[in-house]
Structures are given as structure tokens and as C-alpha cells.
Amino acid sequence: MDLNFKKISIIGLGLIGTSILHAIKDKKEDELVTFAYDINPEHRKIVLQMKIATFVCEDIKDAVREAxxxxxxxxxxxxxxxANLIAPFLKKNTVVTDTGSTKGSVVNxxxxxxxxxxxxxxxxxxxxxxxxxxKSGFSSLFKNxxxxxxxxxxxxxxxxxxxxFQTLGSFVEIVNTEYHDKILAITSHLPHLIAYTIVGTASDLETDLKNDVIKFSASGFRDFTRIASSDPIMWRDVFLNNSDAVLEMLQRFNEDLSDLQKAIRKKDGVKLHSFFSRTRSIRKKIIDAGQI
Amino acid sequence: MDLNFKKISIIGLGLIGTSILHAIKDKKEDELVTFAYDINPEHRKIVLQMKIATFVCEDIKDAVREAxxxxxxxxxxxxxxxANLIAPFLKKNTVVTDTGSTKGSVVNxxxxxxxxxxxxxxxxxxxxxxxxxxKSGFSSLFKNxxxxxxxxxxxxxxxxxxxxFQTLGSFVEIVNTEYHDKILAITSHLPHLIAYTIVGTASDLETDLKNDVIKFSASGFRDFTRIASSDPIMWRDVFLNNSDAVLEMLQRFNEDLSDLQKAIRKKDGVKLHSFFSRTRSIRKKIIDAGQI
Known part of the structure; x- marks a missing residue:
């Protein structure tokens, strides 16, 4: 049973697409051919110059017809x-996958x-x-x-x-669509929304304060600005396409935040300490799971 | 004008206290003597074994009387x-400072x-x-x-x-107490509160979901768990002692979050994209300010 694909087409040459190209190129499998396409001509030009794809196609149909x-x-x-654009040009028995962060919407x-x-x-x-x-892609992005x-x-x-996917260094698991969208809502989508919000709140401060927020940005805020500098189009689409799960998690988050807000107002040190101690153990479990 | 202290007392042997000791030790100034004290005997024992202080004192008054x-x-x-404990034993002309994250309360x-x-x-x-x-301290903590x-x-x-402070590698600036507490509320205290909240929300999920949140923890959430694993006592104290500024910033944050929540519910892609684009520029300014 030959489990290797021979002709791989990458549609979309951003961080994920170019990282896949880098990772494939690193394998040095001479028989493997890659076709790359992006709607943005500038991105195609950059990928052509980087020489990470066998072919950079000017037309999306040429990028998929042999794959x-x-x-x-x-x-x-x-x-x-x-999907609409490529459908008529797909070869029989071709495998099509995607890398989107919201799976319910992609399935639909x-x-x-x-x-x-x-x-x-x-x-x-x-x-x-x-x-x-x-330019942001790199071959080890999917490793572990x-x-x-x-x-x-x-x-x-x-x-x-x-x-x-294993060849690219990943662990693969099969999950159900709705479950995927819930997990991602809490581990990725909500954290991004919160990070965007807090950086937005800071950028609305009076000028002096805002300048010093940047100058004296402490470690918590710096992490948030990193997250909040992610691609705005990608994230707009995520929130539009996983709105139900995100709004559900957001409601739970808001309830917890109101609780802590009340504890601060009432100067309830016992409650604050117990909450802050509980969250420590989650970090330890993630470290133990090797996902740091 | 001799700007060097000769006998330095460190009260509290956590991350900050031991990092100061490491940094002083690295200077190899033979004439400089350090006195270390912590209320926890276990911490004193560890610092004694690490040999990063000239003297580890069993009694707080011995740690300050010559400093x-x-x-x-x-x-x-x-x-x-x-402050109450050490006051009677302080030498004339001694300089006392602290490293607390809330300055209004410390002044009071x-x-x-x-x-x-x-x-x-x-x-x-x-x-x-x-x-x-x-054990968490290291000599370059204050560098830049x-x-x-x-x-x-x-x-x-x-x-x-x-x-x-400059000898330890820091840039020093003088700010006003109230202004300090406002800046820290938005750059450090609120981000920590939010991170604690979201990790708490995740840890309240049903068991299956919670286990997979840990297993599949994506990059946003991982950063939050790191922040939310900080010392619970330190952070309890911060929120109890900077409650006014934190609650003010929290109110602004909540307003912004409600706005984004509404945009998600209404599927207002234009608003989301414009918000997410604006926050990107703040990150760039922080990188330009050299605080990454």
C-alpha cells in the first residue's frame, strides 16, 4: 500500500501554506511535485523567488488539475x-483537505x-x-x-x-466537527478575542498613558500584544464562522470574570487566592502533555 | 561622590529577591556584603545552600541592622x-526600597x-x-x-x-505613584486577571472537554496558562491593593468586549477586521521600543 502523495497542490500561500511547502521541500523527495497558488500575485512572486514549490501557478485551475x-x-x-473555483478541475480520486480553524463552517x-x-x-x-x-512559513511549524x-x-x-501529516511531524487525531469547534473556541478563539480586546482597550487610553503603556509594557501585556498582532482577516473569518461556540464560551468567561470582579471589589482575598491556585494546576498538566 | 552601597539587605527570597542576590553576586565586588531573610525557613535554607548571599539571617532584625x-x-x-518589624532596627541614613507591583498601597x-x-x-x-x-531567580532578570x-x-x-538599579542592568525612570498604578493596572494586572479567568473557565468545563483542552491546547491558551501559573499570593495581594485602578480598567475592557461580542453576534465583519487591524500597530510600537 503506497501511502505517499505524488502531486500536492497548496492553495493559499500564507504562514500555513508556505510552512507545508518548506516541510515538504525539506524531505527532499525528488518524485514529489508541488503546485502553489495564491490569489495575491505578490505572494506568488515571493514563493517563486523562495523556490519552495516545484510550480507556482498563475491560474488556480492549473494548480489543482494534476494534484x-x-x-x-x-x-x-x-x-x-x-471550493467552487477548483471543483470542475479536480482529478478523480483526489484527496482534498483544508487547514481552517473552524470546521463546521468549512464542512458546510x-x-x-x-x-x-x-x-x-x-x-x-x-x-x-x-x-x-x-515569508512567515518555516518547515518545523507542525513538529510535535x-x-x-x-x-x-x-x-x-x-x-x-x-x-x-505525520511526515510533516504532527500527531494526528480524529475528532467530531462540533467537538472540534468547541475545543478551539476555548483554547484559541476566545484567547485571541480577549487579547485583541485588551490591546484595543489600551490603545484607547489618553495619549500620555498610552505611550507609557507601550514603553513600560510588562510581561502580561506583551504576550497579549503578540497574540493580538495575528492576521486580522483570518481572525475576522474565524469569529464569523464559529460564532455560536465562541459566544457560548464567552458567556461562561463573562460569568467567571464578574465573579472575580466582585471579589476584588469586596476585597475577598480568600476567593482570589483559591481561584489563582486552581489555575496553576492546568499549566502543569499542559507541560506534562508536552504541548509547551 | 561614592554611589555604591556596601551592605545590602534583601527581605523576601522569591523570584525578585533571589534574582537581585544573583545579580549582585555576579558583580564580584568583594567589599559588598549581602544579608538575606525570608519568613519561610525552607526558603532560607535553599538560599544558604545556593551560596548567593554573604549571610542568611534567622532573624529579620539581624538582616537589616547593619544595612x-x-x-x-x-x-x-x-x-x-x-515595615513594622524592621523599623526599630534600621541604621541612620539607611535607604529602604521595595519591589512591589502596587505603589499607592506600599506608600501607605x-x-x-x-x-x-x-x-x-x-x-x-x-x-x-x-x-x-x-530557585526561580536568575541574574539577568532586570537586564534591559x-x-x-x-x-x-x-x-x-x-x-x-x-x-x-542601573548596575543590575535596568533602565530607571521616575514616575508618580497614581500614574504608576494606572499603567500597571492595564499592562500587568488586568492581563493577569483575564488570563486567570480564562484558564479558570476552561477548568470548569465538562471532564472530556477539559482533558482535550489540555491535550490540544493551542498557542493562545498556552500563553494564558503560563501567565495564570504565576504566584497566587503575590497576585491576590496585587488585586487587593490596586483595586481602584484595576476595576476602572476592567470596566473599559468590559465595554470593549461587549462591543466585539455584539459584532460577532451580528456577524459584522467590517467592525471585527477594523478592530483587529488597529491592535497590530501597538505590537509594532512595543517591538520598536525594544521591550520584547
């Missing part, structure tokens, strides 16, 4: 348009366009940085990170895809 | 008790106990990690970090203290 694996690494808000947006003889297996690498664009697949059929094609 | 500089590196909730708690012939000059190094305890002084008199003693 046995097509990876959609575009913002989730563009999945529908891209992409499935209806996929021909019957094509395997659409949605996925999501839990990997990223605050940088974006074609989970790459989730939301697809319940254990077919030959699923095995091929799992094998491919 | 020409006393540094209080205890949680801000303990400042009052410590310590000043009344200080003898007239002692110089109390409150300060705060904008430096830290999520680790705590006597701001060390703020809240004291408006430019005396010989202030100059000595500034010189000392």
Missing part, C-alpha cells in the same frame, strides 16, 4: 469561493461543491505563530503539534492523509 | 508587617513606620516570570527592563539607588 492532494490553506471565509462551505469521485477530508493543524504572509482530522471514515485516503 | 540599603521583596500584602503601608532618619524610596522593577520561589521609582526628590540617596 492527488489539494490543501486549502486560505482564510475560512474564502473556502466556499475556492466546501462539501456541496465537491464532486462525488473526490475525497474531501477536513483537517486543522494546531500550529501557528503571530506572523502571517508567505496535533493535526486534527474531522472525518469518521477510516478509508485508504484517510490513512494516506494521516501518513502525510 | 545601608534594605530591599523589601515581599508580596505587597506583607509590606506593612515587614510603609511610610508611617519609617523613622525620620531613614530614606524610604519606593520602586518597582518591571521584570518577572511565571515562576516563583527561591525598566525599574520605576516613585519619589520626586532628586537627592543623593535617590542617585545612589538609581545607580544601583
Amino acid at each position: 492527488d492532494l489539494v490543501i486549502l490553506a486560505v482564510p475560512v471565509g474564502s473556502m466556499k469561493t475556492v 462551505d466546501v462539501y456541496p461543491y465537491m464532486p462525488d469521485n473526490v475525497y474531501f477530508i477536513p483537517s486543522h493543524p494546531l500550529a501557528g505563530t503571530e506572523y502571517s504572509g508567505p 503539534r496535533y493535526w486534527l482530522i474531522v472525518y469518521d471514515k477510516k478509508t485508504y485516503e484517510t490513512k494516506k492523509l494521516i501518513n502525510f | 545601608d540599603l534594605v530591599i523589601l521583596a515581599v508580596p505587597v500584602g506583607s509590606m506593612k508587617t515587614v 503601608d510603609v511610610y508611617p513606620y519609617m523613622p525620620d532618619n531613614v530614606y524610604f524610596i519606593p520602586s518597582h522593577p518591571l521584570a518577572g516570570t511565571e515562576y516563583s520561589g527561591p 527592563r525598566y525599574w520605576l521609582i516613585v519619589y520626586d526628590k532628586k537627592t543623593y540617596e535617590t542617585k545612589k539607588l538609581i545607580n544601583f
Whole structure:
């Protein structure tokens, strides 16, 4: 059973797309051919200059027509348009996957366009940085990170895809779509929303105060500004496409924050100390799980 | 004009206190003597074994009676008790400073106990990690970090203290007490509160979901758990002692969060994109200010 793809198409040349190209190139498999496409001509030009793809295509159909694996690494808000564009040109038995952070929306947006003889297996690498664009990619981005697949059929094609993600260094797990969107709402989407908010709050302060906030930015705030410097289009699309799960988690968060707010107002040191002690143990578990 | 202290007392042997000891030891100034004390006998024992202080004292009064500089590196909730304990044993002309993260409370708690012939000059190094305890200190903690002084008199003693902080690698600036507490509320205290909250929210999820939150913890959440693993006593004290400024900033934050919540509910992509783009520029300014 040959589990290797021979012709891989990457649609979207941002952090994720170019990291996949770097990682594939690092494997030095001469028989493997990559096709790269981005709607932005500037991004195509940069990838061409970096020489990380076998072919950089000027037309999206040329990027997919020969591929046995097509990876959609575009913002989730563009999945529908891209699926519609590529569908007529997909080869029989091609595996199509994506890297979007909201899986319910991608399933809804992409499935209806996929021909019957094509395997659409949605996925999501839990990997990223605050940088974006074609120059931000690097080959080890997926190393020791989970790459989730939301697809319940254990077919030959699923095995091929799992094998491919493992080749890039990832641990692969299969989860259900709705569950994925809930987990991501609390571990990724809500933290980003909060970070964007607090940096926004700081940037609305009076000028003197704002300048000194930047000058004296302490460690907590610095981390938040890093998160809040992530790609605005990607994140707009995430919140538009996982709004139910995000709003649910946000409601829980708001209740907890109100509790702590009250404890501060009432100077309830016992409650604050007990809350702050509890959260420490979660950190320890993450370190133990090797995900630092 | 000799700007060097000869006998330095460190009260409180946590991250900050032991980092100061490491940094002083690294200077290899043979004439400089350090006295170390912590209320916890275990911490004293560890510092004794690490050999980073000239003397580890079993009694707090022995740690201060010869010192020409006393540094209080205890949680801000303990400042009052410590000031009361050491006051009778302070030498004439001794400079006393502290490293607390809330300056209004420290001024209120310590000043009344200080003898007239002692110089109390409150300060705060904008430096830290999520680790705590006597083993967490390291000599470069203060390097290229701001060390703020809240004291408006430019005396010989202030100059000595500034010189000392600069020797540890810090940039020193003088700010006003209330202004300090506002800046720290938004750059440090509120981010910590938010991080504690979101990690708490996650730890209240149903068991399956919670386990997978840990397993699949993505980059946003990981950063929050790091912040939320900071010392619970230190942070309890911060919120109890800077409650006005924290509650004011929290109110602004809540207003902004409600706005974004509404934008998500209404699927207002234009608003989300514009907000997320604005916060990116703040990050750039912090990088330009060299505080990453």
C-alpha cells in the first residue's frame, strides 16, 4: 500500500501554506511535485523567488488539475469561493483537505461543491505563530503539534492523509466537527478575542498613558500584544464562522470574570487566592502533555 | 561622590529577591556584603545552600541592622508587617526600597513606620516570570527592563539607588505613584486577571472537554496558562491593593468586549477586521521600543 502523495497542490500561500511547502521541500523527495497558488500575485512572486514549490501557478485551475492532494490553506471565509473555483478541475480520486480553524463552517462551505469521485477530508493543524504572509512559513511549524482530522471514515485516503501529516511531524487525531469547534473556541478563539480586546482597550487610553503603556509594557501585556498582532482577516473569518461556540464560551468567561470582579471589589482575598491556585494546576498538566 | 552601597539587605527570597542576590553576586565586588531573610525557613535554607548571599539571617532584625540599603521583596500584602518589624532596627541614613507591583498601597503601608532618619524610596522593577520561589531567580532578570521609582526628590540617596538599579542592568525612570498604578493596572494586572479567568473557565468545563483542552491546547491558551501559573499570593495581594485602578480598567475592557461580542453576534465583519487591524500597530510600537 503506497501511502505517499505524488502531486500536492497548496492553495493559499500564507504562514500555513508556505510552512507545508518548506516541510515538504525539506524531505527532499525528488518524485514529489508541488503546485502553489495564491490569489495575491505578490505572494506568488515571493514563493517563486523562495523556490519552495516545484510550480507556482498563475491560474488556480492549473494548480489543482494534476494534484492527488489539494490543501486549502486560505482564510475560512474564502473556502466556499475556492471550493467552487477548483471543483470542475479536480482529478478523480483526489484527496482534498483544508487547514481552517473552524470546521463546521468549512464542512458546510466546501462539501456541496465537491464532486462525488473526490475525497474531501477536513483537517486543522494546531500550529501557528503571530506572523502571517508567505515569508512567515518555516518547515518545523507542525513538529510535535496535533493535526486534527474531522472525518469518521477510516478509508485508504484517510490513512494516506494521516501518513502525510505525520511526515510533516504532527500527531494526528480524529475528532467530531462540533467537538472540534468547541475545543478551539476555548483554547484559541476566545484567547485571541480577549487579547485583541485588551490591546484595543489600551490603545484607547489618553495619549500620555498610552505611550507609557507601550514603553513600560510588562510581561502580561506583551504576550497579549503578540497574540493580538495575528492576521486580522483570518481572525475576522474565524469569529464569523464559529460564532455560536465562541459566544457560548464567552458567556461562561463573562460569568467567571464578574465573579472575580466582585471579589476584588469586596476585597475577598480568600476567593482570589483559591481561584489563582486552581489555575496553576492546568499549566502543569499542559507541560506534562508536552504541548509547551 | 561614592554611589555604591556596601551592605545590602534583601527581605523576601522569591523570584525578585533571589534574582537581585544573583545579580549582585555576579558583580564580584568583594567589599559588598549581602544579608538575606525570608519568613519561610525552607526558603532560607535553599538560599544558604545556593551560596548567593554573604549571610542568611534567622532573624529579620539581624538582616537589616547593619544595612545601608534594605530591599523589601515581599508580596505587597506583607509590606506593612515587614515595615513594622524592621523599623526599630534600621541604621541612620539607611535607604529602604521595595519591589512591589502596587505603589499607592506600599506608600501607605510603609511610610508611617519609617523613622525620620531613614530614606524610604519606593520602586518597582518591571521584570518577572511565571515562576516563583527561591530557585526561580536568575541574574539577568532586570537586564534591559525598566525599574520605576516613585519619589520626586532628586537627592543623593535617590542617585545612589538609581545607580544601583542601573548596575543590575535596568533602565530607571521616575514616575508618580497614581500614574504608576494606572499603567500597571492595564499592562500587568488586568492581563493577569483575564488570563486567570480564562484558564479558570476552561477548568470548569465538562471532564472530556477539559482533558482535550489540555491535550490540544493551542498557542493562545498556552500563553494564558503560563501567565495564570504565576504566584497566587503575590497576585491576590496585587488585586487587593490596586483595586481602584484595576476595576476602572476592567470596566473599559468590559465595554470593549461587549462591543466585539455584539459584532460577532451580528456577524459584522467590517467592525471585527477594523478592530483587529488597529491592535497590530501597538505590537509594532512595543517591538520598536525594544521591550520584547
